[in-house]
Amino acid sequence: MPDLHDLFDQSASAVRAARYWSTRTARLMIGVPDYETYVAHRQAKHPDQPIMTYVEFFRERQQARYAVGKGRFRGCC
């Protein structure tokens, strides 16, 4: 008989992983990439420069999604 605790832990972590990936996918669908990745990148490559807070990051991405002219076409056909 399988250990019920193990089974529970496994399914709980599977649910967590599903949630994590679906949240990331849903956010990128509306043009907001992963914030943690952005922070990690800034810390690793530009440690001397300021890092946007999540709200600043979100606003910057929102503005960029609709700042046309850089070939940002979406959702037509």
Next chain:
Amino acid sequence: MSTFNNTSAPQMKLLWIAVALLGAVAFAIVALNRGEAVNAAWLVVAATCIYLIAYRFYGLFVANRALGVDGTRQTPAARHNDGLDYVPTNQYVLYGHHFAAIAGAGPLVGPVLAAQMGYLPGTLWILAGAVFGGAVQDMTVLFLSTRRDGRSLGDIVRAEMGPVAGTIAGVGILLICVIVLAVLALVVDKALIGSPWGTFAVFCSIPIALLMGVYSRFIRPGRVGEMSLLGCVLLLAALIYGKTVSETPSLAAYFDLSGETLALIIIGYGFVASVLPVWLLLAPRDYLSTFLKIGTIALLAIGIIIVRPDLQMPAVTKFIDGSGPVWAGSLFPFLFITIACGAVSGWHSLISSGTTPKMIENETQIAFIGYGAMLMESFVAIMAMIGASIIHPGVYFAMNSSAGLIGTTAEQAAQVISAWGFTVTPDDITQVAKDVGETSIMSRTGGAPTLAVGMAQILSSFLGGRTLMGIWYHFAILFEALFILTTVDAGTRVLRFMIQDLIGNVVPAFKETSSWTNNIIGSALSCALWGYFLYVGVIDPLGGIWTLWPLFGTANQMLAAIALTVCTVVLFKMKRERFAWVTIVPATWLVVCTTTAGLEKVLSPDPNVGFIGHALKYGDAIAAGQLLAPAKTLGEMSRIVFNDYIDATLAAVFVLVVVATVIYGLINIRRALGNPQPTASEIGLAGVTAGGGHA
């Protein structure tokens, strides 16, 4: 992925043989069955098996052999990694992003209109067009853009084919945007005419979006999940309350609007949405419609699998001869134009050279994202075809034929449609209207209402039964209207920037995009451009869709022809001409289809097909002092003639743009063949280890 790609293991070989056999059996049932109703599940099984085999044996071949994707080559995401635009992104997450960006109204509406010829011709083109055309185009453009730092299609044309070809393609893209916006807005307009329930729900989405905008800006900044949930709940409440509105005459009167009024409201809305800051109206609506779109597509797929409805529409109808009431023209070339985005969409070439190439982790993922997402889009088109084919064919024609053909009462319509060979009673037609909570469903052209009836039938048979049919019908209308209007908002802004750029060449001050004066003038100009065609479509005697949808489809397929021509040129310049047939074949087919269709729209003497023929017919009547329906005055008569000439000019310009691009393509191919060295202007070198590095 690695197990999926590995065919050498004997188990995998057996598995692929099983998939092929299953697909062949399902396909034979769908294609060869006559007389008996075919279950939609066979169509789903056949399509799925074909997509799997196409991806494994053709998509990967094109990527690995023809394009020569290089897993060791650095991608723009790694080279320019900034955590914002350029981010190496997990391929499954990026697949979702790319699919959400390419999926829209096209694959849902086109197949519904194509169903007038029966489900089989359209289905065959959706499958073949996607496998050999659309998916190859999306993937190749994605590949080219990835090798060029994520440059746009226009830039790639300029760099690989010269500035003149670039300008011609740019003008083409601008005109295509105009006609796309106009026709999509027309679909919404046609779906909401005289429908207080639907109109109320769609109108409510505006204050809801404003509320969401304020919420995510000031109350809980950046909380997308919360605000989307709030928006969805409010939208659902508006949808349910809409029934009460439609049943209360004093309230219903406010939302019972004519096509002309709705057109003016949509144009005005497009203007306001383009002028306002994006966070207030455009962005929240976009979020809401993106999530609703993905959710509804998933729900529809589940519904079809659970309910497994029978297809009522015959496999092939007599309208393949071009005499059909839904849209004008014969099977070749117009069927291939009508399906549009479910098989090949030029619009995707703009998206594949937009944000996606900047996030590709490794070139080996290009096939999965570019080719794979288009196969999913094609599957959405198959579901739309199923949605249109499971409803009573008589009801289908009652919904999609203009009042000029079938009259305005259910009795007249039933008589006319039964005479076409689709036996239907007046009760069949009125019962559907009653079920979905509308006063009439006749002449609701444009595809969206038909799909909504199909979806309502599928969804209500496993969620809610007949009592909820009205809710499901209006939910489907709301979902389509919402993301079409989001396209209209975003498209108006795109047009505005293009116009500012164009006029800015003459008046430099006009290029400044942050100026309010420029903003307002630019927005007004872009709304006037597409608004003109929308209004013309609304007052069109034949119902607008009948005349304008082929023009929309032609425009879209022409853009695909341009994109595939560029892809071909680059393959020659890369010295990969051995494999260039992978893009030459679809490019040739599209050029033949679109120029034939474009020329027929201009020159055909049949006034139902050709714009000039139609203008001459009305011109002769004016000379004789006669009035032709639906014009009521001589002034209206001359306006129809004028509009015909505008439409004819537009169709002629489309043809010229494609012909010019093909000529430039041939010149560049000749030049590339004469040069023993590869001449494609790629960025980055082969062999630089992918991933990691930062410029």
